[in-house]
Amino acid sequence: MKKINADCSICINTNCFIKKHSHLEKMQDYLLQKTNFSCKKGQQFMIEGAPMQGLYFIYKGKVKVLKTGIYGKEHIVRLTQEGDTVGFRGFGTSNKYLIGASALEDTVLCNFNSQVMEDILKNIPEFTYDMMLFYAEELNKSENNVKKIAQMNVRERVIDTLLYLLKKFGQINNLIDINLSRKEIADFAGTTDEQVTRIFSSLKKEGLIKIVGKKISLLQVEKMKQEVIEHR
Template sequence: MPILKSDCQSCHNDHCIIKKNRHLAQMKSFIDRKSMVQCKKGQNLIIEGAPVHGLYFVMEGKVKVAKTGLNGKEQIVRMAGNGEIIGHRGFGVGQFYQISAVSLEDTILCNFSNTEMKEMLLTIPSLTYDLMIFYAEELNRSETKVKKFAQMTVREKIIDAILYINRKFGQHKGFLNLQLSRKEIADFAGTTDEQVIRTISSLKKEGLILAAGKKIGIKNVNILSKEISEHNHFLDS
């Protein structure tokens, strides 16, 4: 992965916790020491079981975060876009990453080493607070997802996955601004390729979505959301 140089001042991700605290005098030396890496589409930026190398922040691009389940099956646990954190499940709790991460398009990331992150968190209270809130929200989302998945039908899981992608990345020219294979949707929804293919075909026939190759578009978000409203689908990304 090639190393780049960039300053947080030129970054437009105002919700990034590093960007939010950039104005603090203590942050300058840490920002000057960060690494910038560029990944091509499909490239592994984190390998499950590999030694932890701090936290990554997505400056530009899209990443899927996954974990190996039973029989070696991949389970996509989340998607990450601009300004979001990658690798936080490994930071501070062990020496090896418990997840993998693959770029879904050409992606640029900022990286702070374990040593730098620990020093930052011990010296900058507002950054520590922002990261604590991030962990709390991630835990809440994870617990909610486990509860919902135990109650949802296959169709509802696939609809939930499509709506999640729409909330996180939006639509462009009538289609979701992230193209996933049917297998990737299945790995995220916790089902099979065949069930995804059948469900998408049914949703298309019912006029709820558009589908052309890997492209999927939502005709009416509100109507699709009503199908899973009793599960209180994810309020955010």
């Protein structure tokens, strides 16, 4: 990773924990201890099992968060974008990362090392409160995902993944604003790339989706939502 400068004062990520609290007087000294890095597409900046290097906040770009399953198979547990936090799993309870993370596109990251993060949490109640709510929401999402994976068939999981991508990343020119391979979609949906390819073929024939390169357009969102509504 290459060190660069990413100024919080001109950051537009209003959902970022750091940006939301950058106006606080107590936060000013901590902002001076922030480190910024740039990552090329495909570059891994967190390795599962490696020593904790604090938390990362995405200034620009998109990141996939990975967890290794049985037989070494990778599972994508989160997809993140500008303003999101990466590395919070295990923070405060482990000295090693419990997940890995790599850039889906050229990405700029802000990093606070573990000691600085602990000092922030101890000294800035507003930040700590927001972080507590964030952890509660992430726990709720994880529990819902476990339930959905257990109850949904493969087609439903793929459709649910496409609807999630639309909600999370939005559209540009009617195409979901993220480039993912079939394997990456499969790793997120908990299936195989062969099954994803077959289901995509069916969805195209049914007029539910259109594919342009690695970009996907959802043509009948409401109809797709009806297929998974009982699981939502």
